[in-house]
Amino acid sequence: MSADHSDNPDKPHPDSPLSGPPSDASRPLAWLPFPADEIDGLPDGLEYAHWDGESDYPTDPARCAFYCLPYMKNKEGVRPLPAMKNLSVVQTLTAGIDHVQPAIAELPPGVRLCNARGVHDASTAELALTLILASLRGIPGFVRAQDAGQWKQGFRPALADKSVLIVGYGSIGSAIEDRLVPFECERVLRVARSPRTTERGPVHPIDDLSRLLPEADVVVLVTPLTPATRGLAGADFLARMKDGALLVNVARGPVVDTEALLAELETGRLRAALDVTDPEPLPAGHPLWHAPGVLITPHVGGPSSAFLPRAKRLLRDQLRRFAAGEPLSHIVTTTG
Secondary structure, three states: OOHHHHHOOOOOOOOOHHHOOOOOOOOOEEEEOOOHHHOOOOOOOOEEEEOOOOOOOOOOHHHEEEEEOOOOOHHHHHOOHHHOOOOOEEEOOOOOOOOOHHHHOOOOOOOEEEOOOOOOHHHHHHHHHHHHHHHHOOHHHHHHHHHOOOOOOOOOOOOOOOEEEEEOOOHHHHHHHHHHHHHOOOEEEEEEOOOEEEOOEEEEEHHHHHHHHHHOOEEEEOOOOOOOOOOOEOHHHHHHOOOOOEEEEOOOHHHEOHHHHHHHHHHOOOEEEEOOOOOOOOOOOOHHHHOOOEEEOOOOOOOOOOHHHHHHHHHHHHHHHHHHOOOOOOEEEEOO
C-alpha cells in the first residue's frame, strides 16, 4: 500500500473499481453490505457496489444514491456519509437509528432514512424470552455450579402465572408477546408512545407507566433510544417496580439509569437481565458485572441466523421500490 493511501483511508485502493474502467454512471448506484449476487431478485436498473465497512471504498461515494449501512459497524458505517453528495436513501439494518441520526442531520435535503423494522423481531424476541426464562429459573447459577462440579437443587419461580409489562410495544414488542403466549402468563401489559387497540388488547400510553409498573413481575424494555426514553428506567421507575420483579433490557443501554439500577440490585429488591448496558461495551471491573441478581449478554439480540435472510428480503424489497420510484417502507425521517 502506498504512503498516500495509508495517509488517507478514504482514498480508493489501487485495485478498486475507481482505478479501473469507469462504471455505468447512467444507472443509480447502491452500496450494499452484502455482494449483490448473494441477494436474489435485485432489480436490473441499478448498479451495485459491495462495501462491508472495513475495506476501502468500492467507488466514489459521491455517486452513491442508495446506501445500506454495514451491520454492527456503527462508527465505520457513517464515515462515507459526508462524501455522499447525491444520496437519496440511507437504509439501516437496525431497528434503532440513534447511531446514524447525527450524521443524517448533515446531509442535503430530501434524503430518506429507513430503518430495518421487522428484521430483528424474531431474533430479539427469542433473546428476550431466553433472558426471562434463564433469569427466573436460575440458569446462571446452575452453570456456575456445573463449572464447579456441584449438584445444587432449588426452588425457582416460573414464567407461568406472571404478569409481563412490555415497554415500547412495536413490532419487536409484538413478537415478544407472540412468544409469551404458550407460557401461561397471567397477563401481558403493553405500553407505547401512543395508545391504541390490538387484537390482543389495549396498548397503554407512556403516561400510564407509573400505574402499571407495580402490577408487573417482569418488565421488558424494547423502546428506541430517543431524548424521551434516555434514562426512562431511572430511580422513580425502578422504585415503582414490585419487590422481586425482573427488569429485562433488549432496547438500548442508556434507556436504563445504570447507577439507579445498581442501587436496586445491591439491595436484592430487583433482578435484571441486560443485553445492552450503559456504558457499552461494559468495561472490565464495572460493578454491573458482579451485581447480585443480574444476567448480562453482550448486545446479541440481533445477530443470529435469523438476521441474514430477513435483511436480504428487506433490501430486495426496498431496492425494487427505489428502482420503480415507489414509496419506500419504514421511512423514519426525511432530511429537510
